[in-house]
Amino acid sequence: MSTSHAEHDHGHGSGNGDHVPHVLPFKxxxxxxxxxxxxxxVTVGASYVDLGHMGNLIVALLIATIKASVVALxxxxxxxxxxxxxxxxxxxxxxxxxxxxxxMSDTQFRGEAEAIEAKNPVDLKDPFKAERAGDVAVPKxxxxxxxxxxxxxxxxxxxxxxxPAKH
Amino acid sequence: MSAKxxxxxxxxxxxxSPQFHxxxxxxxxxxxxxxxxxxxxxxxxxEILLFGGLFCxxxxxxxxxxxxxxxxxxxxxxxxxxxxxxxxxSSSFTMALAVRSAQxxxxxxxxxxxxxxxxxxAMFLVVKYFEYSHKIHDGLLPGGNFTAADFxxxxxxxxxxIYFMMTGIHGVHVVIGMGLILWILxxxxxxxxxxxxxxxxxxxxxxxxxxxxxxxxxxxxxYLVG
Numbered sequence: 471m472s473t474s475h476a477e478h479d480h481g482h483g484s485g486n487g488d489h490v491p492h493v494l495p496f497k498x499x500x501x502x503x504x505x506x507x508x509x510x511x512v513t514v515g516a517s518y519v520d521l522g523h524m525g526n527l528i529v530a531l532l533i534a535t536i537k538a539s540v541v542a543l544x545x546x547x548x549x550x551x552x553x554x555x556x557x558x559x560x561x562x563x564x565x566x567x568x569x570x571x572x573x574m575s576d577t578q579f580r581g582e583a584e585a586i587e588a589k590n591p592v593d594l595k596d597p598f599k600a601e602r603a604g605d606v607a608v609p610k611x612x613x614x615x616x617x618x619x620x621x622x623x624x625x626x627x628x629x630x631x632x633x634p635a636k637h
Numbered sequence: 638m639s640a641k642x643x644x645x646x647x648x649x650x651x652x653x654s655p656q657f658h659x660x661x662x663x664x665x666x667x668x669x670x671x672x673x674x675x676x677x678x679x680x681x682x683x684e685i686l687l688f689g690g691l692f693c694x695x696x697x698x699x700x701x702x703x704x705x706x707x708x709x710x711x712x713x714x715x716x717x718x719x720x721x722x723x724x725x726x727s728s729s730f731t732m733a734l735a736v737r738s739a740q741x742x743x744x745x746x747x748x749x750x751x752x753x754x755x756x757x758x759a760m761f762l763v764v765k766y767f768e769y770s771h772k773i774h775d776g777l778l779p780g781g782n783f784t785a786a787d788f789x790x791x792x793x794x795x796x797x798x799i800y801f802m803m804t805g806i807h808g809v810h811v812v813i814g815m816g817l818i819l820w821i822l823x824x825x826x827x828x829x830x831x832x833x834x835x836x837x838x839x840x841x842x843x844x845x846x847x848x849x850x851x852x853x854x855x856x857x858x859x860y861l862v863g
Contacts, residue, residue: 487659487665487666488666488832488833489666489667489669489670489832489833489834490832491740491741491832491835492740493737493740493741494737496734496737499730499733499734499737502730502733503726503727503730506726506729506730507723507726510719510722510723510726513856513857513861514715514719514861517715517857517861517862523703526861526862527862530857530858530861530862531854531857531858533857534853534854534856534857534858537853538850538853538854541729541846541849541850541853542846542850544733545729545730545732545733545842545846545849546842546843546846546847547839551674552671552675554675555674555675555678558675558678558679558682559678559681559682561682562681562682562685562686563685565686566685566686566689566692569686569689569690569693570689570692570693570696573693573697574693574696574697574700577697577700577701578700
């Protein structure tokens, strides 16, 4: 059983061309297993503490990510594996973040643009006509009386500010 | 070196994975092993993106119907979910040890560990069966089959639709994993695996760990946070 004793660190490309496995010590597996069990208890315990709307979610995801990293690094051998396998795995997570991030940047803000655009009407046929009037800020003094009134005219103050450029 | 190995090998090679050979398009066994494993990693990436779509749906609807999600998630049994988490982590542990014993030519131990992994997977599905039948009894099925009426919030059905879809697809992965582990177990019985060749054990192990990894996120999100 010559190869069964081959518990050396490299585990690759030695001897007769056979694959030589990289065998991890048993205590590594036991340690990983107990870490995972411990973190499971922690995450259940943390869910009984009220940390607010986002707090519990963040704590749960943080603990889950620690657990997932332990599984990937040790049980899935990524720590000792080729770096390229880790790159494949991490790039998938990046694409997942892009996927969820961009989707939510749409769904979370749907309907908000319409209200802002209604307050700031743009002539779609001539969106750059204000450029001819000079790209200057509307004086604060002109906007102030409108704001000093009620909240409703203040909300509409952007529209009158845009109208002088038309004439 | 190779002459020495052959001299040593002769009798040895008939014992260690006698059916194994390096395919002619690979220069050595290591290359073949790594190529297979990289293929599995690429497959696992597609799995992440498959579940990613469901996690995305969860994230969107949770933020839209937060009160519904909080109320609905109290209908999940976190004791059963917690037991299943421990069962699945244990099965991941025994799977990892099965790969290790295959690396060390401990055939009987590999068989035993794979059998324990299978038993854990079966137990996971049994617990899941009890959870599902309880929810079906309460009329919490997705879509038009949602008949429960005693909710204060407006959209509990969406939570249960996502719950059934995520745990259902995860459950299908557990069933497929059981088939793969059984396949590995039978091949191990035929003396196919050894320190020379254990790639299928390692690769099924990678798949099984990913199934565990998905559950590591599903459990807190569905059962604990809601």
